[in-house]
Amino acid sequence: MGSLLVVGRALPAPSDEHSKNHRLKLWATIEVKAKSKFWCFPRKLKKVKKSNDQVLAINEDPGEYQNALNSMAYYLGSSLQCRMCGFRGRRKHFKLLKVPHKASLIQRLQTLFSASPKILSSYILSFQRKVQKVTCWQGKFIISIGTIFSCVVVSMMLIISASVTVSKDSTWALTEDNRLFLEAWRTVDRAYFDKTFNGQSWFRYRENALRNEPMNNREETYMAIKKMLSTLDDPFTRFLEPEKFKILRSGTQGALTGVGLSIGYPTGLDLSSAGLVVISTSPGGPANKIGIKPGDVILAIDDRSTETMDIYEAAELLQGTEGSTVKLDIHSGPEIKQMALRREKITLNPVKLRLCEVPGLGNDSSRIGYIKLTSFNQNTSGAVRDAIESLRGSGVKSFVLDLRDNSGGLFAEGIETAKIWLEKGVIVYICDSRGVRDIYEADGSNAIAASEPLIVLVNRGTASASEILAGALKDNKRAVLYGEPTFGKGKIQSVFELSDGSGLAVTVARYETPGHTDIDKVGIIPDRTLPPSFPLDEDSFCNCLKDPASACNLDTAALFSR
16 A cells, blocks of 8 residues: 655744755654554655655745645545654544536546556656645745645545455455454454453464465364454463363263263363373263272373373364273373273253251251252253252251262353352352453342352362362352362353354353453362362262261351351
8 A cells, every 4th residue: 555645844933043055844644544643754755756756845934834735634534743744634623625527537547546556656656746846935846726626635535445345355265264264353352351452463374374374175274364363462362163062062061972071171280291181980880980080190191292282183083982891001100001982872950959868957957958069051051940949848047058979061051050049149250361351240030049058079180160160169268169279271262163064162251250350270278178088979069068077067057056
């Protein structure tokens, strides 16, 4: 895009020194680089003549020079100020002067625009040579203001014409694969939480990728999208081929076939192991029955190293036909074990409940409702509500909410579950790179268990949406947390489906607890610890509570009496 140059001479204010021998002859060139950013440079006219830019020579009289600036401001739609000489151009001060043959001029311009922009450029250059017979301010040469307006209009229309032409050409040149790439780019542009895009120009990356990245088929386009996302340096923002996208969706809809493992990247409290970390195991699933525990590291799946494997590729390898076998290399404590697991149909029932009889608490507090929350899928909040009502019908007046080995799931279900337990208060702050963007609060409209005594059990397998719930209950002093520090996944992802059935998992925000704690890679610290022998399943928990000398002695009399 060419620059629009206005050449004139800015004279100093009249003074005693303003004599013939000391008059300042300053040629000022205004280069409009944007609507309100330009510089006024001292420059001799003979140097300007050698420029290929569009040049407008005006009478050096300061009044006409000022009006030229006003006219530029009028056409550009904003005020201008030269950063060197201080002259200002204001669109509201622009004086509309009569321009001879204005209609015929527009007609000529329209004719020129119908041709190639190169014709218009050559017209401007020839026009420039004619108008450069200018006079000095003493009256030797004079040029009409009509010429000023003509050149300004022609130059601005040249810029617009070139922009429209380029835009039109690039649109028509887009292929179906280019459009898929742009769809992915726009999705990240709108949704990604870090608007600096890891310190790069996101728009410039798009332009460079369209010019330089091969996108001749779908495979090349997928590679271009993955390469684009890798520049964000965010392991949770990932591209999902159609098959992987189906796997991810199945995990939030209630059932899948596999070994019952929830896995993640080693971004929690221990970053030393190379591989994929086990966040949790499904109770009663193949991995749970064979003894795999949260914190174990998967080194290989069917002899394929997981060191550089993403979690979606690993999930695809772990799932398969019911009854088939998958081999895992597991780093558990000081040992490396090889295990063969048979795939089963895993029903993701998010809620399990038990009625626990506890001796020694009196008639009103002898029954405790135990609710184990295993995941946050689309059924979770409704299932929790049903569990509370069912336990209440059995005389329960206090609750234990077990979030251990709950690796999270749907963010919205985590929020809705928190509203069940809170009468009022902040649930979570949603933040981007510029600070707090949104606040989720409880207003009491969905609360059905906001007053009963409550304790929450957490461990290293408590992650994502379950950490949001635990943090909300802790910071609002609604519950006492028992266990160990949680996983520390303080970022929120949303899943977007693309037009060809593929998808994007995009980090849309980070969150802070109601106490403004950023738990990413740190976790939520419980109020009290639990012994290693504390039972994980619901039946063992209830049996353990009956024995005052067991690991389940949580000072229940103090906890469940208000």
